[in-house]
Amino acid sequence: MSFPWSYSVLGLVPGLILTVFVAAVVLYTSLVLWEFCLRHPEVRDVCDIGQMLFWNKKWAWWATAVMFILNNTFIQGLHVLVGAKYLNTMTESDHVSCRTVSYSIVVAILCWICSLPRTFSMLSKLGTASAVFTFISVLLATIFAGIQAHPAGYDPRPSYTTPAGAAAVGGNPIVTAFPVAGTTFVSGLNAFLNISYTFIGQITLPSFIAEMRDPREFPKALWACTIAEIIVFSVVGAVVYAYVGNQYMTAPAFGSLDPVYKKVAFSFMIPTLIFLGVLYASVSARFVFFRIFQNSRHKNEHTVTGWGTWALILLATWIVAFIIAEVIPFFSDLLSLMSSLFDSFFGFVFWGVAYFRMRKADGGLALLKQGNVVGYIMAALNVAIIVIGFFFLTAGTYASVQAIVDEFRSGAVGGVFSCASNGL
Structure with a gap:
């Protein structure tokens, strides 16, 4: 639901072009990642890949691990923020002391409790249900944008x-x-980063590929997912933007709907607001927990030490997530900051480097010296991907931080840990 806002900033034509462009780059880099995983079946997660790509140094593993945990925790913070937005939106007329901080605490505690189970079996079922509810929510928002008489906040006066x-x-x-x-x-650039964030998810793919019965089948799922994403994101973004326009656009776009429509469509997002945050918290906790108790009985047995450590790791991630949500209380800006800080590496730089590492192993770099045209084209493409990644990290981070500063200066919120409502 950030796509309509991005299109309102970029314009419909550049917005749609950039949507397809980002999807194509993510598709290509995911295929590079897949090829790398097939060559190295011992890879368990993106941290192992990070170490292998950068001279097999342990510092590369630790650097990737830090970014991995921070990325997941920022996503948890995003869900705390949106959860508080939802509760504020639904209870705007009620008197609640220190609304946003109180609701953020409630959401963080609820998510912490829901993330306590240590197995993925239930999470897989919840993930399927979450995807269904999200699709219904987005579909309803698109329909409501078209059938409502006017967008929320409509004023007939030209100025x-x-x-x-x-x-x-x-x-x-x-x-x-x-x-x-x-x-x-x-x-x-912030609008572009919002689009990029939604597509870029290569950080999770090594784990999925490792769990497949036949990893060679991965491209089929990747192509199907990419095509579906382009259609859904483009149609939803374009239709909602066409009916809401520049003046009445909000991020997320639920806020541009009439109050009843807004509450109905937004409510179908509840499973996703909880589940996705829980999923990323569980992934982070498993990553830390399994390394603490690598060769211990606490890893697989129900012990007080094991469960206590698991609960404390999760609690720590949700406390940090709550702080992130309160320090950066802007939906679109938080998306942009996550995209610039983490997607720069996990979406671009890693896979450009992976391409060159594999070509070096194949002797492809020697072919370049002999003037192979296809080799030159592919080398230029992957150099461009690495450059895009560093552009995200530098210019993207600057734009994200500056946008956050501008939001505070404009008085969009009272400040960090604000009690004012952040409802749509």
Whole structure:
């Protein structure tokens, strides 16, 4: 539901082009990752890959592990933030002391409790249900955007002054094919990072490939998933944007719907708000837990020490997630920051480097010296992928941080750990 906002910033044509571009790059890098995993069946997770890519040094494993844990914890923080948004949206008229902080604590505690089971068997079933509910939620939001008389916040006046004294644009929704005049580098790059974040998920693929009966079948699932993503993300983003326009767009786009429609569509996201945060917390906790008790009976037996350690690891991740949600209380900016900090490596740099490592093993770099045209093209493509990754890390991080600073300066929230409602 961040795609409509991204299209409102980038314009519909660049937004759709960038959607397909990011999907294509992620598809290609995922195939590179798959080839690397087939060559190295001993790989268990992205940390093992990180160590192998960077000269088989232990520091590379630890650096990747830190980014892996931080990435997962930031995602948990995003779910704490959106969970608080949901509760604020549903109870806006009720008196609650220190609303957003209180709701964030409630969401964090609920997610901590739900993440206590140590097996993946139940999580797999919950994941299927979560995907179904998410699809219903997004489908309803798209339909409601089309059938509602006007977007939320609609004002028939072409221009007016808000009660706070700010100039505002009203009238019928304005939909533009290209960015409007005055669109800044920071806002445009943030919108692009929002699109990228939704597609980039290579960090989880090594674990999935390792669990497949026949890893050679992976490309079929990858192609099906990519095609479905392009269709769903593009259609939802374009349709909602077409009916909401630039003036009334929110992130996530549920806030652009009439109150009843907003609450109905948003409510179907509850399973996902809880499940995805729980999934990433469980992945992080398993990663740490299995290394603490690698050769111990606490790893597989029900012991007080084992369960106590498991619960404390999870609690620590949810406390950090709560802090992240309160320090960066902006949905789109938090997405952008995660994309720039972590997707730069896990979405681009790692797989460009993996390509060259495999070609070196094949003798492909020697072929380049002999003037192989296809080799030059593929080398240039993967150099470009690495450069894009470092662009995300540098310019992307700058744009994300600057956008957060601008949000605070504009008074969008009262500050960190704000009691004010962050409802849609």
